[in-house]
Amino acid sequence: MDYNWDFSSILLYKQLFWIGLQNTVILGSVCLVLGLFFGLFVGAARFSGKLWLYYPATVFVEVFRNTPVLVQIMWFFFAFPIIAPFRIDAFTAASLGLTLNTIAFSSEIYRAGLQSIAKGQWEAGKALGMSYSEQMRRVILPQSIRRMLPAFMNRAVELFKMTSLASVIAYGELVYQAKVISTIEFNPIETYTTVALVFFAVLFPMTIIVRRFETNNSVGR
Amino acid sequence: MTEVLRIEGLRKSFGDLEVLSGIDLTVKKGQTIVIIGASGSGKSTMLRCVNFMEVPTAGRIYLETQAVGLENNGTVQYPENELAKLRARVGMVFQHFNLFPHMTALQNVMEGPRTVLKCDLEECQRRGKKYLKKVGLDWKADAFPSQLSGGQQQRIAIARALAMEPEIMLFDEATSALDPELVGEVLETMKELADEGMTMIIVTHELGFAYAVADKVLFLSEGRILEQGTPSEVLTYPKKDGTKNFLRGHGTFRLPEPQIE
Numbered sequence: 001m002d003y004n005w006d007f008s009s010i011l012l013y014k015q016l017f018w019i020g021l022q023n024t025v026i027l028g029s030v031c032l033v034l035g036l037f038f039g040l041f042v043g044a045a046r047f048s049g050k051l052w053l054y055y056p057a058t059v060f061v062e063v064f065r066n067t068p069v070l071v072q073i074m075w076f077f078f079a080f081p082i083i084a085p086f087r088i089d090a091f092t093a094a095s096l097g098l099t100l101n102t103i104a105f106s107s108e109i110y111r112a113g114l115q116s117i118a119k120g121q122w123e124a125g126k127a128l129g130m131s132y133s134e135q136m137r138r139v140i141l142p143q144s145i146r147r148m149l150p151a152f153m154n155r156a157v158e159l160f161k162m163t164s165l166a167s168v169i170a171y172g173e174l175v176y177q178a179k180v181i182s183t184i185e186f187n188p189i190e191t192y193t194t195v196a197l198v199f200f201a202v203l204f205p206m207t208i209i210v211r212r213f214e215t216n217n218s219v220g221r
Numbered sequence: 222m223t224e225v226l227r228i229e230g231l232r233k234s235f236g237d238l239e240v241l242s243g244i245d246l247t248v249k250k251g252q253t254i255v256i257i258g259a260s261g262s263g264k265s266t267m268l269r270c271v272n273f274m275e276v277p278t279a280g281r282i283y284l285e286t287q288a289v290g291l292e293n294n295g296t297v298q299y300p301e302n303e304l305a306k307l308r309a310r311v312g313m314v315f316q317h318f319n320l321f322p323h324m325t326a327l328q329n330v331m332e333g334p335r336t337v338l339k340c341d342l343e344e345c346q347r348r349g350k351k352y353l354k355k356v357g358l359d360w361k362a363d364a365f366p367s368q369l370s371g372g373q374q375q376r377i378a379i380a381r382a383l384a385m386e387p388e389i390m391l392f393d394e395a396t397s398a399l400d401p402e403l404v405g406e407v408l409e410t411m412k413e414l415a416d417e418g419m420t421m422i423i424v425t426h427e428l429g430f431a432y433a434v435a436d437k438v439l440f441l442s443e444g445r446i447l448e449q450g451t452p453s454e455v456l457t458y459p460k461k462d463g464t465k466n467f468l469r470g471h472g473t474f475r476l477p478e479p480q481i482e
Contacts, residue, residue, distance in 0.1 A: 128336075130337055
C-alpha cells in the first residue's frame with residue numbers, strides 16, 4: 001500500500017461540493033414531489049378498472065419502468081432538439097427522465113396500496129352517502145398511504161442516488177462536480193470517496209426514518 | 222301509518238344468473254321487517270338493492286313515495302349523485318362491521334354527518350356522542366376499532382349509521398360474524414331500536430330474535446317471497462313446504478328446556 005491518500009485537495013473545492021450537493025437535493029426533491037403527485041393519478045388510472053384509463057397508464061408505466069433512466073435522460077437531452085423546435089437544458093432533461101421514472105414506480109406503489117384496502121371499506125363509505133372522491137379522500141387514502149410510506153421512502157432514497165445519472169449531461173450535481181475536480185487534481189479516489197460519504201450522510205438518516213415507519217406502521221390497526 | 226319504503230317488481234341478475242325474480246314489499250313507518258331464507262336465496266341482494274349498493278335490473282324502489290331514478294323511455298337511469306343522496310337517508314349495517322380502522326369510535330360515528338351532511342363540528346360531536354351513548358359505548362369514544370371486541374365494533378357501526386338520522390335502517394346479517402357470546406349485545410341494541418320505533422329491514426339467521434322483534438317475516442326462496450306474515454304465521458305455523466324444510470333444518474339440534482322439579 002503505497003498510495004498516498006491526500007484529502008487536502010478536496011478542501012480547496014468544498015465550495016464546488018456544496019453547490020453539487022445543493023443541485024443534487026434540488027433535482028431529487030423536484031422529481032420526488034412531481035413524481036409522487038402525478039404518480040397518484042397514474043396509479044388511480046391503473047386501479048380504476050376503466051379500460052380507456054387503464055391502457056394508456058399501463059403503457060406509460062411499462063415503458064418507463066423497463067428502460068434505463070440513464071438512457072431516458074440522455075434521450076430527452078439529445079433527442080428533444082431534433083423532434084421539437086427547441087432545446088431543453090440539462091436540469092429539465094434530467095428532471096423529466098427522473099420524474100417520469102418516479103411516476104411510473106410510485107404509481108405502482110399507489111395501486112398496490114389502494115388494492116390492499118378491503119372492499120368493505122369502500123362500501124361503508126358508499127353506504128353513508130359518500131361520493132367516490134369522498135370515499136377515496138376520507139376512507140381509502142388515509143389508510144393506504146400509511147401502508148405505502150415505507151415503499152415511498154425507499155423510492156426516495158433510490159431517486160436521490162439516481163440523480164447522479166444527470167452528470168452525463170453535465171448537470172452540476174455532486175458526481176459531476178467530482179468529475180470536474182478529479183480531472184483538475186488527478187485525485188478521483190479522494191473525490192469519489194468524498195461523494196460517497198456525502199451521499200451516505202444525507203441518505204442514512206432517511207433510511208433510519210424508513211425503519212421507524214415500518215415499525216410504527218401497526219398503530220391504529 | 223305512513224309508507225317509508227316500497228319495492229315494486231324488483232329483479233336483479235348477475236350475468237345470466239337471476240338472483241331476484243320479482244319482489245314486492247311495502248314498509249311502513251316504525252315497522253320491523255325480518256327476511257330469512259337459505260344462503261343464495263337472494264336476501265342479502267334484496268337488502269343491497271334497497272340502498273343501491275347493487276343497482277336493480279328491473280323494478281322500482283320508492284323512498285317516502287318518491288321513486289328513485291329517472292325514467293326515460295321505459296328505462297330507468299340512476300345518476301350516481303342521486304344514489305349518494307338516497308344512501309345518506311338509508312342506514313346500513315354490514316356483516317363485517319367495516320368500521321374505519323384509522324378513526325376512533327367517535328370519529329367513525331361523526332364521519333357521516335361531517336363529510337356527507339357537512340354539519341359543523343359542534344353538531345357532529347353532539348351527534349357522535351349522542352349515538353355512541355345510545356349503543357352504550359360513549360365510554361369507548363377514543364378507542365380505535367382494533368381495541369374493541371366484535372360486538373362493540375358492530376354497535377359502533379350501528380351508531381355510525383344512526384348518526385345520519387336515516388329514515389330506515391338495513392341490517393345485513395349483522396351478527397353472523399360474531400362469536401356466539403357477543404351476539405346478544407348486538408341483538409339487544411337492535412331490539413331497542415325497534416322498540417323505539419325505528420323502521421328496519423333485517424336479514425338474519427337468528428330465528429328467535431326474528432320471532433321477538435319482527436312485525437312481519439318474509440321467507441325468501443330462489444329470489445321470490447315464498448311466504449310472509451306475522452312471526453307466528455311464518456315461523457311457528459308455516460304453510461309452504463320450502464319454509465317448513467328450512468325451519469326443520471334450523472331446529473334439528475335444540476337445547477331441551479330445563480325441567481322444573
